[in-house]
Amino acid sequence: MYSQSTTLDAITDKMSSDATTAALAPSSKAHLYVKSNEYIPVALSNDAVHDDSMCSQQKRKRDALQYAMSCPKDVEESDNTFEEPATPAKGRLCVQCKDYFPLACFISEDRTDNPTVCNNHVPNKRYCRGCGDFVKLDLFSRGPTRQFACRKHMNLYGGVKQSKKKQMENPETKRRTQQWRRCYEDSRRLRHAPPSMSQVDIEREIQKVDSKSTGNYAVMPVDIKIATSPQNVTVVTLQQRLDLMKLVDSGDLDACTRVLAAIQNSYA
Helix, strand or coil: CCCCCCCHHHHHHHHHHHHHHHHHCCCCCEEEECCCCEEEECCCCCHHHHHHCCCHHHHHHHHHHHHHHHCCHHHHCCCCCCCCCCCCCCEEEECCCCEEEEHHHHECCCCCECCCCCHHHCCCEEEECCCCEEEEHHHCCCCCCCCCCCHHHHHHHCCHHHHHHHHCCCHHHHHHHHHHHHHHHHHHHCCCCCCCCCHHHHHHHHHCCCCCCCCCEEEECCCCCCCCECCECEEEEHHHHHHHHHHHHHCCHHHHHHHHHHHHHHHC
């Protein structure tokens, strides 16, 4: 069974060692000591034996378990968790307008809150952002676009100044606006009705004389006693306009009419 080189003492020691190992192996009260390959009772094992009998991954699990057991419950929860407070809603969808409006638009005069329909559907009233209240529809400017600022607060909340400034950046729009405004100011000084000619009509008349659109011409009525119209209009330079208005201020309307007729005949 054994080789001749094996002595009786070695066989005896081997058998006793196997018997000790077999006796201790099934028991849970012993640890396997890796260096000596022997099972040592728990009572005789120390911290060094525990460290040598565990791999690095087992040590980390043991340390993590010991730390979790030692920490209080309030420390176990993460201190970095922060729940952001819910931001209150600033607007709401009106099911009839199909658009969002401020929450104040859904509160009626008796302070009742309508969750679905805004107060724009209240008869003869509309919410004004400048007034902060519902005012009569007569105070709003009429037009195809629904305004939420009355005439008093139109420049502040309606965006009129910004819109006009953007329009005047176009040189053609600026020129046509100035030509029509000169005609309107002349009608007020002559105490006439507002001119019935649009900006396009005035531009067409001036282009008959000023094809390059220099902006140095204006329109005036041929008969200074009648309002400007497509049948009563002539084109003059800006300097001629100033001289003619001086005659009007002096009260010599007949002389002003003769000068305007001569200017119209010169273009024929």
